[in-house]
Amino acid sequence: DTGVSQNPRHKITKRGQNVTFRCDPISEHNRLYWYRQTLGQGPEFLTYFQNEAQLEKSRLLSDRFSAERPKGSFSTLEIQRTEQGDSAMYLCAGREGTNEKLLFGSGTQLSVL
Amino acid sequence: QKEVEQNSGPLSVPEGAIASLNCTYSDRGSQSFFWYRQYSGKSPELIMFIYSNGDKEDGRFTAQLNKASQYVSLLIRDSQPSDSATYLCAVRTGTALIFGKGTTLSVSS
Numbered sequence: 332d333t334g335v336s337q338n339p340r341h342k343i344t345k346r347g348q349n350v351t352f353r354c355d356p357i358s359e360h361n362r363l364y365w366y367r368q369t370l371g372q373g374p375e376f377l378t379y380f381q382n383e384a385q386l387e388k389s390r391l392l393s394d395r396f397s398a399e400r401p402k403g404s405f406s407t408l409e410i411q412r413t414e415q416g417d418s419a420m421y422l423c424a425g426r427e428g429t430n431e432k433l434l435f436g437s438g439t440q441l442s443v444l
Numbered sequence: 445q446k447e448v449e450q451n452s453g454p455l456s457v458p459e460g461a462i463a464s465l466n467c468t469y470s471d472r473g474s475q476s477f478f479w480y481r482q483y484s485g486k487s488p489e490l491i492m493f494i495y496s497n498g499d500k501e502d503g504r505f506t507a508q509l510n511k512a513s514q515y516v517s518l519l520i521r522d523s524q525p526s527d528s529a530t531y532l533c534a535v536r537t538g539t540a541l542i543f544g545k546g547t548t549l550s551v552s553s
Contacts, residue, residue: 364540371452373532373543374488387539422487431476433541435487 335360335425335436343442344413351409352421352439360425363406364433365398367391368420380406413443446471446537450544459553463520467533467544472514478534478541479507479518488532488543491518523551 336355344350356363361382366374377396379387382403392398395413400406410417420438450467457463469477475496480488492507494500494516499508506519516535520527530546 362539366543371545373448373450373534373545374541376540376542379539381539389540431478431493431536432490433478435489438487 335423335434337421337423337436337439339439340437341440341442343444345444346413346415348413349409349411350413350441351407352423352441354406354408354423354436356405356423356425356436357427357434358404359427360434361403361428362426363400364424364426365406365408366422366424366435368422368438369418374422377408410441413441415443417441418443446535446542448533448535448542448544450533450547452545453548454550455547456550456552457523459523459525459551461523461551463523463527463549463551464517465520465531465533465547465549466515466517467547469514469516469533469535469542471535471537471542474535474537476536477507477509477516478536479505479516480532480534480543482530482532482546484530491531520549523549525551525553527551 334357363380365377368374380400422438423436447470478493479491482488504521532546533544534541
């Protein structure tokens, strides 16, 4: 148990469908990050929240992607009109204040058929 | 485009040897540097990090920075088969960590 929970662990969907992932960081994590990782690649930064404010978004994050962190606790990442290229592991990570340690969740593996 | 470059490997070393991994980064203003380990099918876990002001040793692991060459290294002494994994180098630019593609290490017994 890493302390950062992600659900679901696996998601299989058909192209064109919408999917939503959830991340529950530990209570001390005022900073929350979403990354995407494909096979053979390192994690790619998608977006960052400090408390409930979304402060940074990567150019990788197309208009089909939206993330929220209501009340600065859990976060959701929604992908609309999924494409086969969206197939990847979606990783959430939390960070406490100025602590450098980024703690990753177990990830959600998305497969778009 | 801020980048972190790593040789994907695989790097193969015998048990008990020193494994040397390295990466280069493009953002000269980067202040903190990280090494994560990722086992197959698992999420990355932090091994250690260093700031631009010095190297660090933690048990069998040593992280070193050559700021002039924009080069970060990780040395693993007395390598064990359990060290076999992908090692991800990451650099903090602003608030986000930018990761390299990772180097696969294989330690044979």
